Amino acid sequence: MIASIIGVAAGIAGAAPPAGTHVSFVACPVARDTGPDTDVCFFAEHDGNRYALANPPDWGVPQLKHRVLVEGRVKEGPLVCGAIAIEGRASVLAEIDESCSVIIPFDGVVKGESGGVFNRGTPQQRAFAEDLARRSAVDPRLSLEPAILDPPPSPTPTPPFGARELMIAYPYNSDRGSGPDMLKLKDLAGYARVAKARSVRVVGYRAISRLSDGSEMTEGAGIAQARAIKVAAILCALGVDARVTHVSWNGGAIAGTGDDDWRNRKVEVEVTP
Amino acid sequence: MKRGFKGGRGAPHIIAAAALCIGVAGAVLSADTYDAADSWWQAGAKRVMPANAEYEDGLGRVRVVNADGPFETQGHPFFTPLGTNGRACVTCHQPANGMGLSVETIRRRWEETGGKDPLFAAVDGSNCPSLPQAERASHSLLLDRGLFRIYLPWPPRSAAGAAIQPEFTIDVVQDPTGCNTDPAYGLQSKTPTISVFRRPRPVANMKYLLELPHGVPPSEFLFYNDKSLLPRNPETGGFASLQLMSDGRDLTLKIQARDAALNHLQAQGAVSDKQLSRLESFEKQVYAAQSFDKVGGELTGEDSPPGLGPEALERGAPARLGNNPINRIFGSFAPWQGIPEKAQETPEQRAQRAFRESVARGADIFYLKRFMIENAGKYNDKGLGNPFKRSCGSGCHNTLLMGMDLAPGYMDLGLNNLPWANARPDLPLFKVVCNADAAPQSYLGRVIYTHDPARALITGKCADVGASMTQQSRSLAARAPYFMNGSAANLRELVDFYDRRFNIGYTEAEKQDLVNFLGVL
Numbered sequence: 001m002i003a004s005i006i007g008v009a010a011g012i013a014g015a016a017p018p019a020g021t022h023v024s025f026v027a028c029p030v031a032r033d034t035g036p037d038t039d040v041c042f043f044a045e046h047d048g049n050r051y052a053l054a055n056p057p058d059w060g061v062p063q064l065k066h067r068v069l070v071e072g073r074v075k076e077g078p079l080v081c082g083a084i085a086i087e088g089r090a091s092v093l094a095e096i097d098e099s100c101s102v103i104i105p106f107d108g109v110v111k112g113e114s115g116g117v118f119n120r121g122t123p124q125q126r127a128f129a130e131d132l133a134r135r136s137a138v139d140p141r142l143s144l145e146p147a148i149l150d151p152p153p154s155p156t157p158t159p160p161f162g163a164r165e166l167m168i169a170y171p172y173n174s175d176r177g178s179g180p181d182m183l184k185l186k187d188l189a190g191y192a193r194v195a196k197a198r199s200v201r202v203v204g205y206r207a208i209s210r211l212s213d214g215s216e217m218t219e220g221a222g223i224a225q226a227r228a229i230k231v232a233a234i235l236c237a238l239g240v241d242a243r244v245t246h247v248s249w250n251g252g253a254i255a256g257t258g259d260d261d262w263r264n265r266k267v268e269v270e271v272t273p
Numbered sequence: 274m275k276r277g278f279k280g281g282r283g284a285p286h287i288i289a290a291a292a293l294c295i296g297v298a299g300a301v302l303s304a305d306t307y308d309a310a311d312s313w314w315q316a317g318a319k320r321v322m323p324a325n326a327e328y329e330d331g332l333g334r335v336r337v338v339n340a341d342g343p344f345e346t347q348g349h350p351f352f353t354p355l356g357t358n359g360r361a362c363v364t365c366h367q368p369a370n371g372m373g374l375s376v377e378t379i380r381r382r383w384e385e386t387g388g389k390d391p392l393f394a395a396v397d398g399s400n401c402p403s404l405p406q407a408e409r410a411s412h413s414l415l416l417d418r419g420l421f422r423i424y425l426p427w428p429p430r431s432a433a434g435a436a437i438q439p440e441f442t443i444d445v446v447q448d449p450t451g452c453n454t455d456p457a458y459g460l461q462s463k464t465p466t467i468s469v470f471r472r473p474r475p476v477a478n479m480k481y482l483l484e485l486p487h488g489v490p491p492s493e494f495l496f497y498n499d500k501s502l503l504p505r506n507p508e509t510g511g512f513a514s515l516q517l518m519s520d521g522r523d524l525t526l527k528i529q530a531r532d533a534a535l536n537h538l539q540a541q542g543a544v545s546d547k548q549l550s551r552l553e554s555f556e557k558q559v560y561a562a563q564s565f566d567k568v569g570g571e572l573t574g575e576d577s578p579p580g581l582g583p584e585a586l587e588r589g590a591p592a593r594l595g596n597n598p599i600n601r602i603f604g605s606f607a608p609w610q611g612i613p614e615k616a617q618e619t620p621e622q623r624a625q626r627a628f629r630e631s632v633a634r635g636a637d638i639f640y641l642k643r644f645m646i647e648n649a650g651k652y653n654d655k656g657l658g659n660p661f662k663r664s665c666g667s668g669c670h671n672t673l674l675m676g677m678d679l680a681p682g683y684m685d686l687g688l689n690n691l692p693w694a695n696a697r698p699d700l701p702l703f704k705v706v707c708n709a710d711a712a713p714q715s716y717l718g719r720v721i722y723t724h725d726p727a728r729a730l731i732t733g734k735c736a737d738v739g740a741s742m743t744q745q746s747r748s749l750a751a752r753a754p755y756f757m758n759g760s761a762a763n764l765r766e767l768v769d770f771y772d773r774r775f776n777i778g779y780t781e782a783e784k785q786d787l788v789n790f791l792g793v794l
Contacts, residue, residue, distance in 0.1 A: 039661075042658070063653055143604040144604045146487070176499050177500050234494075
């Protein structure tokens with residue numbers, strides 16, 4: 001719904017905190033339309049300031065009807081989505097909150113950028129797409145030739161094989177890893193196979209987030225186990241020897257400090273050849 | 274060319290043009306052509322499946338390419354009754370309907386046979402087997418909406434037969450067919466069963482459904498939605514795409530064929546491996562798409578958009594992401610943009626030019642016009658954000674040449690769940706109450722009213738209630754009505770549903786352009 005947003009649309013009321021300031025809070029995300037041909041962006045308000053909610057790719061974009069847990073630190077630089085940029089994570093909370101419903105219409109000021117095949121992928125993928133675009137403008141039949149080439153396979157690991165580790169971070173109370181992290185996991189599985197790993201250790205964790213107001217949020221008791229088992233199942237499905245894979249999870253929750261507590265919601269994978 | 278071939282009375286003349294023209298982009302093909310009324314393929318009839326045939330539909334003609342060439346259908350398991358009720362696969366996957374089944378064909382068959390055709394078998398061709406089968410009212414969902422009864426065990430079972438503990442309870446709120454409360458067939462019967470009602474999907478263009486997706490890594494082994502593992506294909510040991518069925522319960526063509534023989538054809542014994550292999554081989558090489566429009570004329574040829582017609586599907590690369598500036602899902606429609614007016618243009622030529630330009634505008638709307646996609650369970654919540662601003666083509670219908678969601682993923686577009694579903698007093702309505710510790714459906718919570726829990730009837734998960742896999746968008750003109758529950762009687766109703774559901778605000782002209790565009794696919 002495009003809601004009346006007079007209050008929300010007003011300028012930033014609070015003084016912008018200095019770069020490096022930790023912020024941790026729960027709030028409704030606000031969606032902002034950035035133009036007819038671009039995506040919406042999101043921000044959230046806290047203590048009179050607006051903070052942009054920008055996660056790494058596929059980590060999970062905020063959702064209306066749900067509050068977000070915002071954890072990060074203020075970044076130097078221009079406003080993002082008309083809000084203060086932060087380095088960190090925004091986690092969508094699972095329960096529905098109907099009050100999170102505001103969409104700011106396009107105001108002509110905050111503009112988005114169009115994504116697409118020309119600015120993603122490897123240089124080879126982009127060059128191929130650009131060349132195909134030129135040719136298909138002349139010959140429409142080429143519009144059916146796949147423009148996005150499959151990424152090249154990861155190089156086969158070669159000796160000497162040393163120990164490797166991967167840390168996968170998760171949104172609050174979620175076991176959904178991001179696409180980029182899953183690709184790293186895939187590569188690590190390949191490494192474990194080629195290196196004939198003697199041990200693959202998978203450990204799941206859950207964590208407490210300390211908010212800026214001093215309150216705490218603790219992840220559910222089963223989430224560390226769910227994360228660990230899901231990662232181990234993926235490794236197994238990708239050919240890692242189940243006999244050398246050791247799966248465990250931390251029953252307790254890692255205490256929060258209010259400083260990047262999202263890093264404690266994780267699975268650690270350690271491959272030892 | 275057009276001949277009034279009477280189905281089942283003789284072998285059609287076979288045109289080998291399809292084989293000759295494979296790989297020749299834009300060639301106009303000759304084909305056998307059948308009147309709509311002549312086109313019924315009777316199970317067990319001695320016929321020839323031609324290499325290339327056209328069948329009249331409401332908007333023009335659909336063309337079916339049988340790429341491996343013509344063959345006698347007698348004894349072929351796709352065309353032969355494999356069970357006890359007289360049906361064959363072809364009964365519900367008619368070439369004249371793009372290998373699907375239109376409600377128009379169903380009604381005609383009822384009239385021609387007085388309801389005696391095996392198509393109307395009590396098991397799933399009626400609203401419930403316990404109803405008096407001679408009465409039209411007992412088959413109303415099939416005759417009015419083209420819906421077959423899909424009966425599934427409750428609670429669900431895994432493919433291996435193990436019981437799945439569902440995350441929710443389910444109660445019947447409305448039961449117009451009587452089947453969900455029937456003492457022999459319902460949820461309280463000795464073998465608790467839930468009945469939902471769905472359209473058959475077309476058996477054509479299968480390579481696009483079976484191949485794992487390219488361009489959306491790591492979807493070659495994970496669900497995009499939640500990054501859980503895709504299921505294994507038990508025949509190959511590899512991962513399965515899940516695109517085959519609306520609820521994903523059968524992973525391969527052979528498994529689906531075995532399931533269909535048992536449930537739809539009422540086979541008493543197992544289908545042999547040889548028959549399954551023949552079914553799979555046949556289904557993998559059939560392509561279907563609209564080929565001629567009554568106003569727009571021939572849809573394939575030098576001056577036509579390259580993505581139209583079944584030959585484009587036969588040639589095309591499967592499972593590719595199409596939502597980019599080059600691959601516009603169904604290819605470029607530039608050949609039909611700004612068509613120059615001919616000197617001394619006839620009224621028919623003028624109408625054709627106007628129609629083709631309308632189709633090209635419809636393509637642009639489908640590809641480019643963004644709107645806010647909001648509150649779609651298993652879609653907005655799979656990392657995309659709510660709302661997610663996309664067009665039809667760059668949103669849910671992004672597979673090159675086919676228009677499914679490539680991801681793969683299930684989604685609740687509002688076809689089954691209230692409050693978005695069209696009013697459907699003819700369908701059962703269920704109340705789903707999810708356990709407190711289950712992840713809720715992201716936008717409906719833990720109490721959901723639905724006409725069909727869809728994917729959740731397979732997984733038992735609360736978040737999956739009402740979610741289904743998007744389906745291909747080819748041969749639409751030949752197989753109305755649309756959506757898995759037949760909610761849209763025609764293409765205009767389909768467009769109107771999306772316009773209402775997502776508050777898009779299409780103009781009348783845009784709606785007509787979209788209807789014309791969808792009609793030529």
